[in-house]
Each structure stands twice: as C-alpha cells, then as structure tokens.
C-alpha cells in the first residue's frame with residue numbers, strides 16, 4: 001500500500017468517506033473553479049522560480065479552462081481569477097522574500113518513506129528553498145481567506161506541515177499563502193516542528209494504516225452545529241442515498257489504482 005497525506009487526513013476525518021473514495025472509487029468531479037485555478041497557479045509558480053514568464057504561464061494554463069463549465073464562487077469569474085493571480089505573482093516578485101536556488105531539483109520534490117508491513121508513504125513537497133534568507137521547507141496555498149496567525153505558535157500544529165517535516169526530516173517549515181481576496185495578499189508564515197511532533201506523526205501514520213488494513217470504515221458523521229463536516233463532504237449523497245447529490249458531485253472511477261490522490265490543492 002502507498003499512503004499520502006491526503007489519504008491519511010481523509011481517513012482521520014471520516015473512515016467511511018475514505019472507503020467511498022479509495023476503495024469504491026467515488027471521487028469528486030473536477031468542477032470547482034478554485035481548485036482548477038490552484039493547479040494552474042502552481043504551474044505559474046514553478047515557472048516563476050525557474051526564471052520563466054509566470055504570468056504568461058498562468059494565462060496559458062488557465063486559458064485552457066476559459067470555455068469550460070466550472071463552478072465559480074459568488075463574485076468570481078474566469079477574468080477575476082486570472083487578474084488576481086497575476087497580481088499575486090507580481091507581489092511575490094516585489095516582496096522577493098522567497099528564493100529557490102536550485103529549482104531543477106527543489107520544486108515538487110517526491111519523497112518516499114518506508115512504513116512497517118512493507119507500506120510506503122509518498123509526499124510531494126512544493127519547494128525547499130529560502131525565506132528571508134533562511135533555509136525552509138515551503139508549502140504554497142491558494143485560498144480566499146487569510147490563514148489564522150493567532151495565537152502564537154498555531155502554525156506548528158498544522159498537520160500537513162508536520163507531515164512534510166516528518167518525511168523530510170526538515171524542522172523549519174513555512175507556508176506561503178496566496179490570498180485571493182479583493183485586495184490580494186501573500187502571507188509568509190514560518191514555524192518549527194519538534195522531533196517529538198515528527199515522531200508522533202510517524203506513530204499516527206502507522207496506527208492509521210493498521211486501521212485501514214483491518215477494514216475499519218465506520219462513518220464519523222459531523223452532525224453538530226456549526227461545524228458539520230458532512231455538509232462539505234463530497235460523499236454526502238452516498239450516505240443520504242440521494243441520487244441527485246451523487247450525480248452532481250461525484251464520478252466513479254475504477255477503484256483506487258489511479259494516482260489522483262496525490263492532488264493536494266485545496267481552496
């Protein structure tokens with residue numbers, strides 16, 4: 001078995017949803033404009049750090065979706081997204097706080113760690129580079145709202161950063177958050193992950209893999225106001241037996257053999 005952070009977090013959120021996705025093959029349709037745009041923006045970022053014209057790459061990549069029917073958030077449009085994206089790329093260059101000295105080897109790094117029982121854990125790290133002149137493992141995010149910065153130290157609890165720190169052995173990690181709001185903003189958030197956190201994450205991976213392999217897929221429904229995880233779960237239609245919701249949100253593939261679980265862009 002090969003595991004990824006996306007798989008692990010989906011199991012921890014709701015084991016039943018994991019079973020729908022990775023065993024039964026029900027995956028969300030790729031129709032959310034924000035998610036598709038996030039992938040295009042990531043390609044533009046790779047171009048930026050490789051010394052290419054990142055705005056031109058963004059226009060080219062996102063241009064392929066101009067006539068595609070996507071779901072846009074209220075107030076969003078194809079034009080608005082691309083102009084916001086170009087604004088963010090200019091701001092990144094202006095700020096000049098992030099450097100990737102060796103883009104040919106330090107962007108989208110594939111890392112593999114062996115687990116017990118012959119399993120493997122795979123992660124794709126966005127970049128290993130420098131932030132404000134200091135070495136960091138860096139993850140990018142595109143989002144519509146700012147990441148919380150208070151209370152101090154909150155970022156050190158971010159499970160994805162802990163995961164990347166565990167698999168890479170790098171303790172200094174950072175998030176570069178591209179905030180697509182009316183007045184676009186980039187947050188540069190740094191933290192340090194302890195060896196104890198890395199060790200505990202490894203234990204969490206091992207224990208979760210055991211539960212998955214022993215077939216434990218009970219639903220963890222989230223019916224509590226106001227944080228109801230079921231309302232944002234793409235598998236809600238399966239749990240409710242609603243064909244309308246299934247048809248509108250899901251597409252069924254031939255099981256878990258494809259590699260689209262590697263997608264980790266979330267709006």
Ligand code: SF4
Pocket residue numbers: 013014015016017219220221222229230233234235236237239
């Ligand atoms: S709708 Fe709720 S119970 Fe069903 S898979 Fe999604 S999170 Fe789990």
